[in-house]
Amino acid sequence: MYILILEKWILFSLVPISIIKNILTVCIPLLPHSIGIFLLIGADRFILTKILGLSTISSYLVILQVSTVFIFIFDAINKGYxxxxxxxxxxxxYSIKKKIIILTYFYFILLLCVSVFFFFYGSTLITLIAGENYIVNNNIVGFIFLGQIFGGMYLMVNNYLFYEKEMLLLSKITLSSGIIHLLLISVCSYYWEITGAAFSFCFSKCLQFLLTWFNAYKIADMPWSIQDG
Known part of the structure; x- marks a missing residue:
């Protein structure tokens, strides 16, 4: 910071109140969005620990940790996109918008095809990465990885809400999805243990994606039906 200021690479000046208001208008509505993200990907482990015990959910946490590689991939793609x-x-x-939608749908199909792999070979993959102490059902791995893939699909449609400055709407979607996730995982993990927890995660991420896509469909002026025009 000293060098930056000394070389005058950054300059300080009074920021107009109007700019500060614009920044706060964007940032403050995103606070519930951050809480919703925590409910979706972080708070569930506290519930699972109480219901199933830490030793039982260790496999779930390992799979979740391995699946985060998709988060880094999707985040990198989105930052460039x-x-x-x-x-x-x-x-x-219009023609460019139509091409964007076609490519988006192709991307969705590609990701869903990739998710099928984990329902057949997910257990082998986790055992290969984490060791033979973590031998789990393919469905558990499949649901968790499919949930992460829904997260990647979500990033493709939430950009339209950011573009339209619908920050509060985005926060409502994420927060409601997070609350539903906590309620669902409490019930499903009680009856179906780790499989129920994995399904809850997948369902909640799918719900977040579908709600965001539905609202983007209503708000963004895009040729969502590629047959239009």
């Missing part, structure tokens, strides 16, 4: 998307949305060209 959304500036380009916003630029194209500003151009308001």
């Amino acid at each position: 959304y500036p380009w998307l916003f630029e194209k949305l500003n151009e308001n060209n």
Whole structure:
């Protein structure tokens, strides 16, 4: 910081109140969004520990940790994608918008096809990575990885709500999905243990994706039906 200031690479000046208000208008509605994300990917382990015990959920936590590789991949893709998307949305060209939607749907299909692999070979993959102490059912691995894939699909449609500055709506979706996840995982893990927990995670991530897509469909001026025009 000293060097940056000394070389005058950053300059300090009074920020107009209007700019501060715009920043707060964007940031404050996203606070519930952050809470919702925590409910979706972090708070469930406290419930599972109480219901199943730490030793029982160790396999669930290992699978969840391995599956986070998808989070890094999807986040990297989205960081490169959304500036380009916003630029194209500003151009308001119908043919470009249609190509974006077609590519988005192709991306969805590709990810869903990838998810099938984990329902057949997920257990082998986890054993290969984490060792023979973590031999689990393929369905458990499949549901958790499918949930992460729904998270990647969600990133493709939540950008439209960011573009339209619908931060409060996005927060409502994420927070409600997180609350439903906690309620669902409490019931499902009690009856079906780790399989129920994995299903709850997958269902909640799917719900978050579908609700976001539905609202993007209503708000964003995009040719969602590729047969249009």
